[in-house]
Amino acid sequence: MCLPGTVETVRKEIRKEGQPRFDRRTAILGGMGAAMAVAFPAKAHAVRPAKKRVQDLTHVFTAGFPVFAFDPPARATLVTIPSAGFYAQKWTLGEHSGTHMDAPGHFVLGGRLSPEITPEELIVPIVVIDISARAASDPDTVVTPDDLLRFERRHGRIPDGALVAMNSGWAGKIDDLLEFKGGPAFPGYHFPGFGLDAAMWLAENRDVTGIGVDTLSLDPGNSLTFPVHVNFLGTDRYGLENLANLDKIPPRGATAYVGLIPWEEGSGGPCRVIANW
Amino acid sequence: MCLPGTVETVRKEIRKEGQPRFDRRTAILGGMGAAMAVAFPAKAHAVRPAKKRVQDLTHVFTAGFPVFAFDPPARATLVTIPSAGFYAQKWTLGEHSGTHMDAPGHFVLGGRLSPEITPEELIVPIVVIDISARAASDPDTVVTPDDLLRFERRHGRIPDGALVAMNSGWAGKIDDLLEFKGGPAFPGYHFPGFGLDAAMWLAENRDVTGIGVDTLSLDPGNSLTFPVHVNFLGTDRYGLENLANLDKIPPRGATAYVGLIPWEEGSGGPCRVIANW
Numbered sequence: 227m228c229l230p231g232t233v234e235t236v237r238k239e240i241r242k243e244g245q246p247r248f249d250r251r252t253a254i255l256g257g258m259g260a261a262m263a264v265a266f267p268a269k270a271h272a273v274r275p276a277k278k279r280v281q282d283l284t285h286v287f288t289a290g291f292p293v294f295a296f297d298p299p300a301r302a303t304l305v306t307i308p309s310a311g312f313y314a315q316k317w318t319l320g321e322h323s324g325t326h327m328d329a330p331g332h333f334v335l336g337g338r339l340s341p342e343i344t345p346e347e348l349i350v351p352i353v354v355i356d357i358s359a360r361a362a363s364d365p366d367t368v369v370t371p372d373d374l375l376r377f378e379r380r381h382g383r384i385p386d387g388a389l390v391a392m393n394s395g396w397a398g399k400i401d402d403l404l405e406f407k408g409g410p411a412f413p414g415y416h417f418p419g420f421g422l423d424a425a426m427w428l429a430e431n432r433d434v435t436g437i438g439v440d441t442l443s444l445d446p447g448n449s450l451t452f453p454v455h456v457n458f459l460g461t462d463r464y465g466l467e468n469l470a471n472l473d474k475i476p477p478r479g480a481t482a483y484v485g486l487i488p489w490e491e492g493s494g495g496p497c498r499v500i501a502n503w
Numbered sequence: 504m505c506l507p508g509t510v511e512t513v514r515k516e517i518r519k520e521g522q523p524r525f526d527r528r529t530a531i532l533g534g535m536g537a538a539m540a541v542a543f544p545a546k547a548h549a550v551r552p553a554k555k556r557v558q559d560l561t562h563v564f565t566a567g568f569p570v571f572a573f574d575p576p577a578r579a580t581l582v583t584i585p586s587a588g589f590y591a592q593k594w595t596l597g598e599h600s601g602t603h604m605d606a607p608g609h610f611v612l613g614g615r616l617s618p619e620i621t622p623e624e625l626i627v628p629i630v631v632i633d634i635s636a637r638a639a640s641d642p643d644t645v646v647t648p649d650d651l652l653r654f655e656r657r658h659g660r661i662p663d664g665a666l667v668a669m670n671s672g673w674a675g676k677i678d679d680l681l682e683f684k685g686g687p688a689f690p691g692y693h694f695p696g697f698g699l700d701a702a703m704w705l706a707e708n709r710d711v712t713g714i715g716v717d718t719l720s721l722d723p724g725n726s727l728t729f730p731v732h733v734n735f736l737g738t739d740r741y742g743l744e745n746l747a748n749l750d751k752i753p754p755r756g757a758t759a760y761v762g763l764i765p766w767e768e769g770s771g772g773p774c775r776v777i778a779n780w
Contacts, residue, residue, distance in 0.1 A: 280622045288767040296581055296593070301767065304573055304597060307612045312732070314609065314770045316573070318595045320581060324764070332591065335584050345557045345777045349760070455589070483626070485762010485775035487601070490565040490578065493591045497775065498762035500622045 283482070283499040285400055285470045287324040292406050294415075294442050299323045319496070327486050327494040328444065328465040333455040340492030343464060350435045351385040352482035352501055353377065354472050358395035361418045365408045367394075368421035368446050374428065381478045384432045389482050391438035393472035394418035400470070408447050415447030425458040438466035438499075466499065475501045560759070560776040562677055562747045564601040569683050571692075571719050576600045596773070604763050604771040605721065605742040610732045617769030620741060627712045628662040629759035629778055630654065631749050635672030638695045642685045644671075645698035645723050651705065658755045661709045666759050668715035670749035671695035677747070685724050692724030702735040715743035715776075743776065752778045 285291070289301045299319040307313050321340075322328070330337030355377055360367045369392050377384070384390060396417055399405040408416030419439055428434045437444060437458060444454045444465040459465060466484065485498035562568070566578045576596040584590050599605070607614030632654050637644045646669050654661070661667060673694055676682040685693030696716055705711045714721060714735060721731045721742040736742060743761065762775035 280626060282622045282765075284765055286618045286765045286767050287769075296591070307610070312610050312729075312770075314573070314598050315766070315768065316595070316597050317766070317772075318593070320593050321591050333584070333589050341563045345559045348775070348777060349557060349779060452589075483760045483762065483777075485760065485764075485777075487762075487764065487773050487775055488559075488561055488563045489592070489594070490563050491592065492564075493589075495594075496764050498625070498764055500625060500760075500762075502626060 279480075279501075279503050281471055281475050281480075281501045283469050283471050283475070283501055284325040284497075285397070285468055287496060291324050291468075292400070292403050292442060293320060293323055294412065295322075296320045321489060321493050321495040322467070324496045325466070325468045325470065325499060326496045327484070328455065328459060328467065329492065329494040330459045330462050330464065332493040333452065333459045337459060338462060339489075340486060340495050341488040341490065343486060343488075347435050347464070348484040348486060350387050350389045350482055350484070351478075352389045352391055352438075352475070352480050353381070353384055353478045354391050354393050354475060356393045356473075356477070357418060358393055358473070361394040361396070365416040365418065366446055366448050367418050369419070369424045370421050371424050371427045374424055377477065384428070384434065385478070386433040388432070388434050389436050389438055389466070389484070390428055390432075390434055391466070391469055391472055392418065392420060392440065394440055395473070397440040397468075397470040397472065400468075407442060413448075413450060415442070417441040417443070417447040419446035419449065420444055420454050420458070421446075422453040422457060425454045426461075429458055429461040429463060434463065436464040436466060438469050440469045440472055442467060464494070466497070469499060476503060479503050556757075556778075556780050558748055558751050558757075558778045560746050560748050560752070560778055561602040561774075562674070562745055564773060568601050568745075569677070569680050569719060570597060570600055571689065572599075573597045598766060598770050598772040599744070601773045602743070602745045602747065602776060603773045604761070605732065605736060605744065606769065606771040607736045607739050607741065609770040610729065610736045614736060615739060616766075617763060617772050618765040618767065620763060620765075624712050624741070625761040625763060627664050627666045627759055627761070628755075629666045629668055629715075629752070629757050630658070630661055630755045631668050631670050631752060633670045633750075633754070634695060635670055635750070638671040638673070642693040642695065643723055643725050644695050646696070646701045647698050648701050648704045651701055654754065661705070661711065662755070663710040665709070665711050666713050666715055666743070666761070667705055667709075667711055668743070668746055668749055669695065669697060669717065671717055672750070674717040674745075674747040674749065677745075684719060690725075690727060692719070694718040694720070694724040696723035696726065697721055697731045697735070698723075699730040699734060702731045703738075706735055706738040706740060711740065713741040713743060715746050717746045717749055719744060741771070743774070746776060753780060756780050 290298045302316050304314045331339040445452050480501040480503035483500045489495040567575045579593050581591045608616040722729050757778040757780035760777045766772040
């Protein structure tokens with residue numbers, strides 16, 4: 227419910243008493259009558275993450291973000307600082323929007339849902355399988371068992387608990403809907419994904435937590451039967467879709483923090499993924 | 504847009520070819536005609552987070568989660584496995600729902616918005632200021648500078664880059680709307696928060712990244728002027744609201760991962776917060 231009078235009370239009281247106390251912040255609410263942005267000093271304090279390097283692997287969650295099906299996310303302004311003293315938006319979104327997780331229950335009856343993914347599964351080693359050179363000339367290519375074996379020959383065994391992410395070079399296409407999907411509508415999409423044999427090799431021969439892709443779907447765009455969704459999620463592991471910046475982290479050695487919102491009864495849903503190494 | 508025919512195509516093709524390949528998963532899609540959940544084996548593989556202990560600090564993001572103002576989150580089922588071969592929900596939510604961040608721009612014209620909070624600010628040391636004993640008898644109590652000095656005498660100086668979180672014992676009241684808010688409507692709420700002097704002492708004397716509370720608001724519920732929102736966010740730092748389980752982590756020594764979805768033009772928004780130590 228919207229509490230009657232809330233916004234009016236906040237606006238009135240902030241205007242009456244809530245001005246900043248300190249000179250260095252007097253500009254902040256000074257322009258309340260106009261929807262202008264004031265120049266704002268950058269935060270000066272230092273931040274020290276657990277390890278030295280940090281890389282966001284998440285796309286900005288935009289209204290209109292490309293989705294496989296259903297409506298893209300939409301946003302609306304609820305209140306603004308000039309009108310109410312504070313600013314907030316409202317969102318409408320399908321769970322498979324933006325950089326997001328597919329939980330086992332997305333394709334598996336009785337499979338785990340978003341709140342059942344444990345925090346331990348959300349802090350994991352991440353490795354990157356780079357198929358971008360091949361994908362540049364073939365949008366229907368997939369990660370194969372050979373790609374995984376080649377990775378291991380070069381970088382060592384995929385670590386226990388790993389999130390195995392495909393870098394196909396697709397993240398850079400995010401602003402061109404047709405390029406990102408490789409077609410105007412499903413069926414007819416063309417983008418890379420995991421081959422079923424590779425996904426199941428990981429589930430059966432390596433102790434992985436999940437797989438991830440920089441495209442719209444764990445399965446390649448031209449799949450009609452979604453065998454990776456059905457079978458890999460069927461091993462009670464998760465998948466991540468629409469990852470970004472996988473070319474900016476080492477193939478091996480980073481830890482991924484997968485900040486899945488614990489959406490009630492969620493089939494997965496938007497998450498913030500950050501790599502640290 | 505909803506792509507015409509998508510769901511129908513997926514359903515048809517999955518039914519035709521997408522059955523799981525392996526015996527141990529044959530139960531998964533077997534009950535397709537009924538909305539029943541099958542018994543599902545727990546994931547057997549081990550997960551090894553960066554450090555040994557992991558604690559979720561996030562409430563499940565529920566439809567109807569208590570909000571300060573506007574409508575609580577709502578969810579609807581888009582498709583189900585029995586009907587379409589896959590399951591997904593749709594959400595409508597205000598940015599200040601669930602465990603969430605207040606970005607500087609929530610109260611500060613020109614202040615930073617969700618995508619501008621850097622990944623480095625999202626992996627930070629967390630310390631917990633426990634005022635739960637006092638709050639049990641006084642819902643209007645606040646974190647004071649004395650609480651901060653007492654913390655430092657006992658646990659050492661608040662580390663650079665810290666997220667300073669108030670544990671008032673309020674997280675356990677989440678399922679009782681009236682208890683959690685301490686009143687049916689604003690104005691008239693009663694729950695603990697940060698006192699202005701304590702919040703500004705942190706901003707000016709310690710190198711903090713942000714503050715956090717286990718209640719609905721950085722300011723106490725009975726505040727009419729929101730001075731902590733105005734002034735602390737005015738120092739270009741963030742606040743977290745509706746944190747959970749702060750009694751289950753050490754007062755000092757854990758790292759917090761703040762998985763803020765980078766909501767476009769966001770005034771903050773839902774985030775997944777996990778502590779690791």
